[in-house]
Amino acid sequence: MASGRGTAMIAAKEKITPGQFMMTVIQAQIGVGVLFLPSSVQSVAFNDAWISVILSGVTAFLLILVMWGLARRFPSVTFLEYLPLLLGKVFGKTVLVFYAAFFILECSLVLVLFADVIKDWIFTNTPTWVILSLALIASLYIAQENIRTIARFLVLTFVLIFLLVIIAAYAFRDANILYILPINQSGFPSILKGVVKSMNSFYGFEMLLFCFPYVLGEGKSILKATVLANIFSTLFYTFLVFTCLIVFSPEELKVIPQPVLYMVKALSFTIIERADLYFMTIWAVVVVSTVIAYLFMSSRTISVLLGQKKHRRTAPYVALFILIISLIPHNQEMINVLQTYVGILSGALLVGFPLILLGISYGFGIKGKEQPG
Amino acid sequence: MKKRWARIGLRAGLCGFFLLCGCWDQHLLKDERNVSIGGMDAGQGDKLVATVSIRDITTTELGSKDLSEVHTVLARTTQHARDLLNDEVSGDYSNSKMRVLLLGEELAKNHDFMPHMDVYYRDPKSPLSARVAVTQGTAKEMVELRKIGSRTIGLYIDNLLKSSVDTSSIPDVNIQTLHPLDRGYDFAVPYLTIKDSMPSLLGTALFSGTRMTGKLNLDESKLYLLLCDQIGKTLKLTLKSNTPSAPDGYEYVTVDVNKAKRKFKVTVTKDGEIRARLHLRLRVTVVEDPSNHLYKMAVMHDLERHLSRELTSNAQDVVEKIQRANHDGFGIARRLMSFHPKVWEQLDWNKEYPRIPFDTSVSLQIINTGITD
Numbered sequence: 001m002a003s004g005r006g007t008a009m010i011a012a013k014e015k016i017t018p019g020q021f022m023m024t025v026i027q028a029q030i031g032v033g034v035l036f037l038p039s040s041v042q043s044v045a046f047n048d049a050w051i052s053v054i055l056s057g058v059t060a061f062l063l064i065l066v067m068w069g070l071a072r073r074f075p076s077v078t079f080l081e082y083l084p085l086l087l088g089k090v091f092g093k094t095v096l097v098f099y100a101a102f103f104i105l106e107c108s109l110v111l112v113l114f115a116d117v118i119k120d121w122i123f124t125n126t127p128t129w130v131i132l133s134l135a136l137i138a139s140l141y142i143a144q145e146n147i148r149t150i151a152r153f154l155v156l157t158f159v160l161i162f163l164l165v166i167i168a169a170y171a172f173r174d175a176n177i178l179y180i181l182p183i184n185q186s187g188f189p190s191i192l193k194g195v196v197k198s199m200n201s202f203y204g205f206e207m208l209l210f211c212f213p214y215v216l217g218e219g220k221s222i223l224k225a226t227v228l229a230n231i232f233s234t235l236f237y238t239f240l241v242f243t244c245l246i247v248f249s250p251e252e253l254k255v256i257p258q259p260v261l262y263m264v265k266a267l268s269f270t271i272i273e274r275a276d277l278y279f280m281t282i283w284a285v286v287v288v289s290t291v292i293a294y295l296f297m298s299s300r301t302i303s304v305l306l307g308q309k310k311h312r313r314t315a316p317y318v319a320l321f322i323l324i325i326s327l328i329p330h331n332q333e334m335i336n337v338l339q340t341y342v343g344i345l346s347g348a349l350l351v352g353f354p355l356i357l358l359g360i361s362y363g364f365g366i367k368g369k370e371q372p373g
Numbered sequence: 374m375k376k377r378w379a380r381i382g383l384r385a386g387l388c389g390f391f392l393l394c395g396c397w398d399q400h401l402l403k404d405e406r407n408v409s410i411g412g413m414d415a416g417q418g419d420k421l422v423a424t425v426s427i428r429d430i431t432t433t434e435l436g437s438k439d440l441s442e443v444h445t446v447l448a449r450t451t452q453h454a455r456d457l458l459n460d461e462v463s464g465d466y467s468n469s470k471m472r473v474l475l476l477g478e479e480l481a482k483n484h485d486f487m488p489h490m491d492v493y494y495r496d497p498k499s500p501l502s503a504r505v506a507v508t509q510g511t512a513k514e515m516v517e518l519r520k521i522g523s524r525t526i527g528l529y530i531d532n533l534l535k536s537s538v539d540t541s542s543i544p545d546v547n548i549q550t551l552h553p554l555d556r557g558y559d560f561a562v563p564y565l566t567i568k569d570s571m572p573s574l575l576g577t578a579l580f581s582g583t584r585m586t587g588k589l590n591l592d593e594s595k596l597y598l599l600l601c602d603q604i605g606k607t608l609k610l611t612l613k614s615n616t617p618s619a620p621d622g623y624e625y626v627t628v629d630v631n632k633a634k635r636k637f638k639v640t641v642t643k644d645g646e647i648r649a650r651l652h653l654r655l656r657v658t659v660v661e662d663p664s665n666h667l668y669k670m671a672v673m674h675d676l677e678r679h680l681s682r683e684l685t686s687n688a689q690d691v692v693e694k695i696q697r698a699n700h701d702g703f704g705i706a707r708r709l710m711s712f713h714p715k716v717w718e719q720l721d722w723n724k725e726y727p728r729i730p731f732d733t734s735v736s737l738q739i740i741n742t743g744i745t746d
Contacts, residue, residue, distance in 0.1 A: 123397065134390060176707070181711035182711060185714060265549070266548075266550075
């Protein structure tokens with residue numbers, strides 16, 4: 001029972017501020033979706049895709065409330081430690097295996113999509129394993145460290161997201177607002193389908209489960225930080241989807257998988273051409289940030305499963321495992337299969353399960369100790 | 374000690390990654406032969422005649438000299454043409470720096486040229502910002518001019534088109550904006566000819582769907598751009614003045630458009646009749662008017678009234694012409710899709726469009742007369 005309690009006391013030098021936490025969540029949320037979200041949501045919700053994205057943001061907000069409600073009851077330990085308290089040791093560990101599988105698969109999916117885009121757009125002849133290992137090695141370097149180091153790095157690269165906004169905003173030059181009219185043409189069921197499709201881009205707020213005890217300040221300020229992060233990501237995604245919808249006609253979006261890149265590709269400034277390459281350079285950092293977050297979460301989970309206190313040792317093996325998994329899919333069909341698995345797992349583990357846990361916690365009155373100090 | 378060496382080794386290994394740069398996707402400018410202008414013509418059967426001019430710069434002690442090397446191939450598709458050209462040309466053939474794509478009139482009029490464009494939209498390195506123009510006669514003749522003065526044909530035509538776009542004589546189109554999928558409006562491209570073995574502008578070629586169906590001369594083309602609300606940096610109109618029986622040299626007035634405001638409304642009456650209202654308000658500066666002395670308000674207002682009338686009648690002619698060509702440059706189809714989706718679904722657009730009654734009017738206001746009145 002006490003195996004997980006060893007880390008209950010968190011050293012002050014591992015703590016992060018709510019501001020740092022906010023940017024960590026943003027970075028975990030914003031990732032490959034930047035390029036894929038517009039056309040994947042558009043394929044089901046058509047010109048109302050932007051409404052779907054906003055609704056996904058609202059859904060994410062509700063899920064954050066649930067997770068926060070859960071984490072608040074165990075203020076001094078992380079999810080990995082209180083899960084066995086709620087479910088019993090054996091069942092708790094079994095569930096953790098699923099969580100570990102989900103984080104690993106999600107991380108692999110992000111990398112597969114990343115490598116796919118890089119190969120399609122820039123490095124056609126470079127072998128996939130090179131692209132994947134380079135991204136993973138860079139991520140591993142940071143993900144091995146403690147939360148504070150990770151958060152600091154993510155704060156540093158946060159600025160880049162604004163550069164993406166600036167480059168994309170330039171495409172408004174060719175925009176035609178008429179493309180999104182009439183609003184609600186596709187009908188509510190299609191918009192809901194779009195919500196399901198876009199949810200995957202909003203995951204990342206589960207960092208809350210891992211970071212809660214590490215964040216300085218009261219529970220309320222942590223909630224505020226997470227919600228603000230979610231609002232930022234929602235606005236960012238909505239902006240991108242909206243821009244793509246008004247720049248490309250519906251028929252065009254069907255055949256363009258990465259409309260954001262396509263949109264900026266034809267931009268030509270006085271001394272800069274091929275704005276898509278600049279966009280992708282920045283996007284690569286944003287993706288690596290997401291990979292860092294997932295690599296961190298998966299290696300933490302695996303460490304707990306193996307009874308290790310630190311995740312520094314386990315992280316390289318997890319990274320290797322992720323690399324192997326991401327090398328498997330070699331065509332679109334297999335990527336779709338992977339996407340479906342991740343979708344099912346995330347639905348169960350990030351939507352359904354926290355609700356059940358919250359119910360158990362309240363129903364049986366299981367609570368963690370008050371945070372010392 | 375051992376650990377330290379391991380770390381140093383790791384870092385040295387990481388530095389080794391920089392050497393990967395040249396391994397797979399290296400394209401050296403010195404090995405590439407860059408096309409500056411490409412032309413497509415209809416060949417026998419459904420074949421394609423592709424003509425390209427490759428720009429070479431030779432530097433001697435006397436300075437650098439531009440050379441233009443022209444190749445023509447008969448191919449099945451655009452990609453096939455590229456492969457054939459690559460076999461013919463010494464060095465690696467590359468069209469990623471192409472500035473202009475010419476279409477022969479025969480190809481534009483009697484064939485669907487869109488299949489030939491597919492590879493431009495699919496290839497990540499394709500020159501999406503290359504300008505597109507139709508040439509009277511064949512594109513081959515045009516490219517075979519090789520050099521005009523000291524400039525190669527590609528640069529010459531690119532600059533010709535660029536400056537004419539700035540003065541709003543022709544629409545600003547590139548390969549990207551041509552993407553024709555279900556936009557709800559038709560595109561128009563510049564129309565070139567060869568005059569005294571020099572390329573020169575004739576006006577605008579109007580397309581209906583993917584076929585060229587009509588053309589406008591330079592005067593009509595300017596008015597067309599005004600009506601489409603697509604003016605470039607400046608726009609000057611030279612019109613007949615209101616002084617009948619004026620001696621030679623006194624009969625014209627030139628105005629510079631400072632501000633153009635377009636009101637465009639598409640309405641559907643209860644019995645399903647579509648109507649379009651197009652009203653243009655111009656604020657102009659008189660830059661040349663030898664016959665009038667505009668210090669008298671009455672004279673100026675007379676001139677305003679006269680020019681408004683003349684422009685209105687010219688605009689009506691342009692609208693009639695584009696309707697006859699079945700060219701929907703104003704995007705009426707898009708407006709119907711957006712505001713009246715039910716009407717749109719039941720429409721036989723190609724039959725309906727030429728019959729739509731247009732209510733076109735232009736009103737003009739002189740706000741400046743230069744440094745003399």
